[in-house]
Amino acid sequence: MRVSTRGDYASRALLSLALHGAETPTSVRDIALRTALPQPYLEQILLALKGAGLVRSKRGVGGGYVLARLPEEITLDQIVSAVDGPIAAGDFGEPHADGACDHEGQCVLLAVWADVGETIRTHLQSYTLADMVARAQGNVAARA
Numbered sequence: 001m002r003v004s005t006r007g008d009y010a011s012r013a014l015l016s017l018a019l020h021g022a023e024t025p026t027s028v029r030d031i032a033l034r035t036a037l038p039q040p041y042l043e044q045i046l047l048a049l050k051g052a053g054l055v056r057s058k059r060g061v062g063g064g065y066v067l068a069r070l071p072e073e074i075t076l077d078q079i080v081s082a083v084d085g086p087i088a089a090g091d092f093g094e095p096h097a098d099g100a101c102d103h104e105g106q107c108v109l110l111a112v113w114a115d116v117g118e119t120i121r122t123h124l125q126s127y128t129l130a131d132m133v134a135r136a137q138g139n140v141a142a143r144a
Contacts, residue, residue, distance in 0.1 A: 003080060003084075004080075004083075004084050006045060006048075006083040006084055007079070007080040007083055007084050009035075009037050009041065009042065009045050009083075010045050010048070010049055010079050010080070010082065010083045011076060011079050011080070011132075012035045012037060013031050013035060013037065013042060013045060013046060013049070014049065014054065014055070014067065014074065014079055014129055015129060015132050015133065015136065016031050016034050016035050017031070017055070017065060017066065017067050018067060018071040018129045018130070018132070018133050019133055019136060019137075020034070023066060024066070025057075025058045025062060025063050025064035025065060025066050026064040026065055026066070027063070027064040027065075028042055028043050028046060028064065028065070030064070031046075031064075031065070045083055046065055048082055048083045049079070049082050049083065050065075050068075051082070052078070052081075052082035053068050053069075054067070054068055054069070054074055054078060054079065054082055055067060055068050056068045067129070070130075071128060071129035071130040071132075071133055072128050072129075072130040073128070074128060074129045075124060075125045075126075075127060075128050075129075076124040076125075076127045076128075076132075077121055077124035077125040079129075080124060087117060087120055087121045087124065088113075088114075088117040089113045089114075089116035089117040089120065
């Protein structure tokens with residue numbers, strides 16, 4: 001599995017919101033300036049994050065985006081999934097049941113790829129935006 005540019009940009013945008021006060025709306029322009037992300041692409045990403053319930057938007061003067069939940073309640077898994085879809089090691093489908101494999105080795109490898117995808121999801125679920133804020137502020141050492 002490879003985290004896409006969209007997944008990286010979404011994570012950076014939400015980290016920016018968390019670092020600069022989750023309560024005060026921040027314009028897309030300001031997020032783009034702080035993160036050096038292209039504004040048109042960032043607008044699309046924020047719409048996907050809004051659809052996933054990770055951010056809320058406010059229109060008008062003083063409008064912008066805010067986190068929809070506390071940083072402690074938003075995981076990297078949720079962010080990446082919101083813009084990239086389900087996290088998996090590949091697009092191989094589900095393992096067959098009862099040894100009903102069409103080709104030699106297929107069932108064994110499908111099960112391994114499913115396990116790898118679950119490991120990746122579990123690992124990303126162990127990181128919250130609050131963890132990322134602490135790291136960005138130098139309050140927590142990186143995990144080994």
